[in-house]
Amino acid sequence: MTAANSRAALLAFVGTQILPHEADLRRMLTRLGVKAHERDDIVQEVYCRLLRLDGVDHIDDPRAYLFRTARNVVLAQIRRNRVVSIMTMQNLDDLHVADAMPNPETATAARVELNQVLGLIRDLPERCRQVFELRKVHGLSQAETAARLGVSENIVEKETAKGLTAILKTLSASPLLTKRVPASAPGARHVVD
Amino acid sequence: MSSIDQLASNWVARRYSGRMDAAAEAAFQVWHDADPRHAGAYLRAEAAWVLLDRSQVLTHGDGISEDILSSPLSALPNRARPEPTRRAVLMGTVAASVAALAGMAWFLRSRLSFETGRGELRKVPLADRSLAAINTDSRIDVAMSPRRRDIHLVKGEAWFEVAKNPDAPFVVSAGDIRVRAVGTAFSVRRHDDGADVLVTEGIVETWSVREPGKKTRLSAGDQAFVADAARVATAYEPDEVTRKLAWRERKIILREETLSDAVAEFNRYNEQQIVIADPSLAGLKLVGGFDVDQPEDFARSVHAASEAPVSIRSDRIIIGTQSGAG
The missing domain is CATH 2.60.120.1440 (Jelly Rolls)
Structure with a gap:
């Protein structure tokens, strides 16, 4: 697999299998008393660990993987003497098994998923929405989008950054329903760290 | 959202603009590699950007609202401002x-x-x-x-x-x-x-x-x-x-210390003493990092984590019993 291919596979995996659970992870961390800026640190470190993976094919249960990685990140932060609000060891282990809690992401129809993704774009402020519809739904380039809207490329780029920040904020607050990738071998779960 | 997340969005927008030159690419790499949180935030933002491509795949490109083609952009509000840096500088030189x-x-x-x-x-x-x-x-x-x-x-x-x-x-x-x-x-x-x-x-x-x-x-x-x-x-x-010298930065770091050890540590620093009213809580193992002079923060976190009742008064903090009792 080439580097570009594996980056594309990782992005697809993170976008469809990890991001949708981020809001639940943040909610769990909030419940444990972790403050907002500490949550940001922890979430960013979790994504950074995903970067170090050789591949993602071996991850049968991305949600469980996400929570387990977050637990390890919290422990690593404490080892580096970072101020991270308390958790009992018991609660850290709850993080570990949080995937056992009932969660809404059961097999979701493609239509529902489509509506959710389109909903992310639809909820943007008007000008952001126009940029994202042209670029993401119609697949136009930035230059084509600028020409179509009659504005400079700089403006399109600014709107892109602004809209992406807004979408990430939405994703961090509410879970997205996604189609679950079936486990390759039921009963045989990998433990990954 | 932290300012790191906003910078990550800016870089995604720039790198997918079709206008990246070698200098910008080099600047991106410097930022990306400077901190694991940068790399993580960028992966997250790029993954969201790519996720949105699914709207194209799923609609086969015909899900667009047509009004947009006839509504040109006018002056744009420019309100995006990075949040102030939140990291406090620790320890004097x-x-x-x-x-x-x-x-x-x-x-x-x-x-x-x-x-x-x-x-x-x-x-x-x-x-x-x-x-x-x-x-x-x-x-x-x-x-x-x-x-x-x-x-x-x-x-x-x-x-x-x-x-x-x-x-x-x-x-x-x-x-x-x-x-x-x-x-x-x-x-x-x-x-x-x-x-x-x-x-x-x-x-x-x-x-x-x-x-x-x-x-x-x-x-x-x-x-x-x-x-x-x-x-x-x-x-x-x-x-x-x-860990034991974290006090030089006015911090208390706990790595699986018991509640009773943690409380003894906080009580070294504060007039507002912490009391454990319920002995069954004393062995609770804790992890976390705190400021030495914020025993209330600590007590609230213990409450959030263990659901033990906590009563906070100006002279002392009681963990393990309802306010008024004991």
Whole structure:
């Protein structure tokens, strides 16, 4: 697999299998008393660990993987003497098994998923929405989008950054329903760290 | 969302603009590699960007609302501002305070006492250019001469960064316990029956005056409890040494310490004492990092994590019983 291919596979995996659970992870961390800026640190470190993976094919249960990685990140932060609000060891282990809690992401129809993704774009402020519809739904380039809207490329780029920040904020607050990738071998779960 | 997340979005927008040049790419790499959180935030933002492509795949490109084609953009509001940097700067610069004292006459500070109240932390440059950090509720007496540097730890705990001077041994006494260094950094905490010694740099020698011939050498990363009876329990635990010296940055770090140990630690620093009313909670294992002077933060976190009732009053904090009871 080439580097570009594996980056594309990782992005697809993170976008469809990890991001949708981020809001639940943040909610769990909030419940444990972790403050907002500490949550940001922890979430960013979790994504950074995903970067170090050789591949993602071996991850049968991305949600469980996400929570387990977050637990390890919290422990690593404490080892580096970072101020991270308390958790009992018991609660850290709850993080570990949080995937056992009932969660809404059961097999979701493609239509529902489509509506959710389109909903992310639809909820943007008007000008952001126009940029994202042209670029993401119609697949136009930035230059084509600028020409179509009659504005400079700089403006399109600014709107892109602004809209992406807004979408990430939405994703961090509410879970997205996604189609679950079936486990390759039921009963045989990998433990990954 | 942190400012890192906003920067990550900016970079995604830039890199997918079709206008990246070599200079921008180099600048991106520098930012990306500067901090694991940058790399993580960028992956997250790029993944969201790619996720949105699914709208194209799923609609086969015909899901667009047509009104957009006839509504050109007008002036854009520009309200995106990065959040203020939130990381507080910890610890003053040691070097600066030492340098400021460089010209001071030797004898001026040759015999001095330094004392701290509960919750106070003092960093004092000594006459020989060594530095002492004195923890809560502690006192040191300093006696300097050209041949000897004697520090008496009367009570509490202090950490020393010792200026090199082979002609004048630097000796800390804590009750019967002695710790000697030439050029190094270490801390001593006095207890009723001995002293804790933690070494952060170099080598020290420690002994009890009851058995002056029996000396123990400790190196960087070692922690030891030296009993008055001259028994020394040593362990090489650099992480533990760092953890126990977090007070120099006014922090308490817990790595699976019990609630009762954590409470004892907070009570060293604050008039507002914490009391554990329910003994069954005492063994609860905790992890986390706190400011020494924020016992309420700590208590609230214990409550969030364990659901134990917590009652906070101005004079004390009670963990394990409802307000009013006990």
